[in-house]
Amino acid sequence: GRLQVPEHIERQADRVCCNIDGLEASWAKRAFQFAEAHAAFLRATPRNARIALTSSDDELYAELKARFPESCTWAKGAVTEDALKNAAAKQKWHAFCTRFESVEDYNMGTLLRVDPELDYTPENTFIAPRVQFLAIEVLRNREGFNDALRAPPKEGADALVFQLQACAVCRAYAPFRCNACKLTRYCSRECQRTDWPEHKKVCKSL
Numbered sequence: 001g002r003l004q005v006p007e008h009i010e011r012q013a014d015r016v017c018c019n020i021d022g023l024e025a026s027w028a029k030r031a032f033q034f035a036e037a038h039a040a041f042l043r044a045t046p047r048n049a050r051i052a053l054t055s056s057d058d059e060l061y062a063e064l065k066a067r068f069p070e071s072c073t074w075a076k077g078a079v080t081e082d083a084l085k086n087a088a089a090k091q092k093w094h095a096f097c098t099r100f101e102s103v104e105d106y107n108m109g110t111l112l113r114v115d116p117e118l119d120y121t122p123e124n125t126f127i128a129p130r131v132q133f134l135a136i137e138v139l140r141n142r143e144g145f146n147d148a149l150r151a152p153p154k155e156g157a158d159a160l161v162f163q164l165q166a167c168a169v170c171r172a173y174a175p176f177r178c179n180a181c182k183l184t185r186y187c188s189r190e191c192q193r194t195d196w197p198e199h200k201k202v203c204k205s206l
Contacts, residue, residue, distance in 0.1 A: 027109060031127075033183055035111040035120045038137075041164055042149045046157040051141040053134050053164045056103055060135040061142060067096055077116045077145025079136060081126040097131050105182075106131040116140045117148040169195050178203060 045051055054060070064071060083089060100106055111120060112128040128136075140146045167174040167187040174185035178192070181203045186192040192199075 030181075030183060031109060031111055035125070037183070038164065039120050039149070041162070042146055043151060045150050045162045046152065046154040046160075047144075047147045047150045048153040049157040049160045049162050051164070052161050053138055053141070054103060056100065057138050060100065060103075060131075061138045063096060063099060064135045064139055067092060071139060077136075077140045077143065078114060079112070080114060084128065084132065093129075093132060096135070097129055100131045100135075103131050103134065112136065116145040119149065167191050168199070 084093065097106060106129065108130040109127045110130045110133040111125045112133045113120060114124050114126070118124045137146070163171075163173050165174050165185055166172065168184050169191035170187060172187040174187045174191075176186050176188075176192070178184045178186070178199065184195070184199055184203070186195070
C-alpha cells in the first residue's frame with residue numbers, strides 16, 4: 001500500500017510555514033513531508049531486506065567511504081551539523097555534491113537526522129543538501145545503523161529490495177513525479193491517472 005503522511009506532520013508543517021511566504025513556505029512543507037515519508041519507509045522495511053534510495057546508491061556509498069574515511073568512526077552512524085559544515089568539511093562536501101549533480105534534487109535542502117537510532121524531531125535534525133542526506137542514509141542502511149527504526153526481519157525479505165523512489169500505486173521503481181507537489185512518484189502515466197482521484201485531495205493543499 002501507499003505511505004501516507006500522518007496528520008501530525010501536516011500540522012507541524014503548517015505551524016512552521018504559517019509565517020513564511022512563497023517559495024520558502026513551499027520548501028519547508030516539502031521538507032517536512034519528505035522526512036515523514038522517509039521515516040514511514042524505514043518503519044515499513046524489514047531489517048533483513050535491502051534498501052535502495054536511488055539508482056546511484058553504490059556510487060554514493062563508495063564515494064562517501066573514499067572521500068570521508070572518518071565515516072568509519074562515526075559512533076553508530078551519528079553525525080553532527082558542525083562535523084559536516086565546518087570550513088574543512090564544507091570544501092570536501094562541495095566537491096562531493098558536485099560529483100553527483102545528476103542525482104534528482106541533489107542540492108535541495110533536506111532534514112537529516114543526527115542520531116539514526118532516533119526519529120525526526122527538532123532536536124535530532126538539521127538541514128543538509130539532498131545528496132548529502134542520501135549518501136549518509138545509504139551508509140546507515142548498509143551498515144545497520146538504521147535498524148533501530150526498521151521493521152523486524154521477515155521471512156523471505158532478504159531477497160527483496162525496498163525502494164524509496166517507489167510508485168504510489170504499484171510500488172515499482174518510479175522515475176516520475178507529480179509536477180505540482182514534486183513528492184508523489186509514479187512508474188507510469190497509467191498509475192498516475194489511477195491515483196489522481198485520491199492524490200488531488202493532497203496535491204492541491206501543497
